Amino acid sequence: xxxxxxxxxxxxxxxxxxxxxxxxxxxxxxxxxxxxxxxxxxxxxxxxxxxxxxxxxxxxxxxxxxxxxxxxxxxxxxxxxxxxxxxxxxxxxxxxxxxxxxxxxxxxxxxxxxxxxxxxxxxxxxxxxxxxxxxxxxxxxxxxx
Numbered sequence: 263x264x265x266x267x268x269x270x271x272x273x274x275x276x277x278x279x280x281x282x283x284x285x286x287x288x289x290x291x292x293x294x295x296x297x298x299x300x301x302x303x304x305x306x307x308x309x310x311x312x313x314x315x316x317x318x319x320x321x322x323x324x325x326x327x328x329x330x331x332x333x334x335x336x337x338x339x340x341x342x343x344x345x346x347x348x349x350x351x352x353x354x355x356x357x358x359x360x361x362x363x364x365x366x367x368x369x370x371x372x373x374x375x376x377x378x379x380x381x382x383x384x385x386x387x388x389x390x391x392x393x394x395x396x397x398x399x400x401x402x403x404x405x406x407x
Contacts, residue, residue: 360385 288307292300364385371378 292303295303364382367381368378371381
């Protein structure tokens with residue numbers, strides 16, 4: 263590569279990762295500037311080189327990596343949905359069993375009004391406590407499992 267090609271490449275930004283002292287064309291250009299302008303340009307250039315270092319992993323990121331991350335996220339969403347469906351099924355079965363237990367107790371304990379009253383009061387208290395706890399957790403904004 264000739265010196266003229268080197269200068270045009272440096273001017274076009276072909277060697278952005280090199281410092282001031284490693285670029286002969288930039289060094290010559292700075293020497294031609296008046297001292298005050300040279301200090302300003304050197305300050306701007308040095309501020310550019312003293313900035314935060316780019317993440318080395320971001321530079322190695324390829325389209326294959328992005329595709330893999332998207333597949334992993336999709337699989338994660340499928341797992342979340344399956345967990346939601348399982349939780350919904352368990353809750354539905356639990357509610358069904360509680361209602362079946364309540365109906366069973368009402369049918370077989372209808373002669374004992376006092377025992378039936380205590381049982382129904384206890385079940386209503388259990389339900390109120392469960393819904394109250396659920397409402398309290400939602401109000402506090404705790405994450406759902």
